[in-house]
Amino acid sequence: MTPAAGNRRRFSHAIPPSRLSFTALRCLRLRLRLLVFLLFPSLYLLLLSSTSSIDTHSFLIDFIPVLAFSSGLLLLLCLFLPSLRVLPRPPTLPLLWSVGGARTDRRTGLAVQVYSNGDVYEGELRWGKCHGSGVYYYYKSGKYEGDWIDAKYDGHGVETWTKGSRYKGQYRKGLRNGFGVYRFYTGDIYAGEWLNGQSHGYGVHTCDDGSRYVGEFKWGIKHGLGQYRFRSEVLCFNFTVISFHITDPGSTVTRNGDTYAGEYFADKMHGFGVYHFANRQCYEGAWHEGKRQGLGMYSFTNGESQSGHWANGVLEISSTRNPFPGTSFAVNHSRVLNAVQEARTAADKAYHVPRVDERVNKAVAAANKAANAARIAAAKAVQTEKRIHRDVLDFPIPIV
Structure with a gap:
């Protein structure tokens, strides 16, 4: 219990x-x-x-x-x-006084506070508000252990949900903010920067199937430069699992071990990037909403290649080194090479995005320390309430 x-x-x-x-x-x-x-x-x-x-x-x-x-x-x-x-x-009870008909709690120090919705707080109070170190139990849903400022999570702490999810890291004004690790009940893990409760900045998202993305996030989704290593035929985007298909000319390879490095937009491969298949085939060029779209080159393991303009993942117009003037059925090969160079540059930047592992580890260590302090404060608060109400059995704490 x-x-x-x-x-x-x-x-x-x-x-x-x-x-x-x-x-x-x-x-x-x-x-x-x-x-x-x-x-x-x-x-x-x-x-x-x-x-x-x-x-x-x-x-x-x-x-x-x-x-x-x-x-x-x-x-x-x-x-x-x-x-x-x-x-x-008779036991000394917390002093409640009214201003304009509203009851105001003046308790300061260690106490236990019970709320009308079934939640319970144990820890430090200041003028009736959670402030300092303490543990907040949400009725049948989870708990928070850590630092408080003016009735809001602020500092470091550990948040746990009954379904199995857990977050360790920094908070600001009641929201995840700074650096921290979130373990989803599905098995996914995100470790990196947070802003206003969402993954934002640089981080690492690992799926339960082993797929892994390292790069930039914006408001909870992959956006910017990043690299993704696929481990199965389904990929996880935005912390959910969705299907993803690529049409490969002349091959029927799976995506076990495939890698992509380049630009992302709104959680999809978009812009320029390099996709390496597990069978050592490669596509370098432009992408649009997760599919090959625009100028690019597909290289096979035997040394042959297909280049030109791609549409919806399929080569639409082949490139040629000496196109006929005025024709629309050929693409100048030099333009394709420029797109390939753009893709390689974006991939190189994606492999060198800033790593935040050390700062995340420090935030997790501080969160564990704050959670331990909160549990100690909660135990002292319970003992304080027992001592206050020792003269009358089961004396009720005021519900706020």
């Missing part, structure tokens, strides 16, 4: 006011001993009268003043010495 469920169970029911706790009964027993001691003069007078010949009228005249004196003495001691009170003082 999670600490959140334990806390909800512990503070979910209040007992009747007439029922005394075990601590209250023990305190009452100690105070009764003091009462008997203070009433000792009255008891002594009662025993003395039973062995003497004092009549009943004179006994009552002597006994009532002594009893009144002892009772008054006991009352004064209880008023001026709080530790001698007969019953324990």
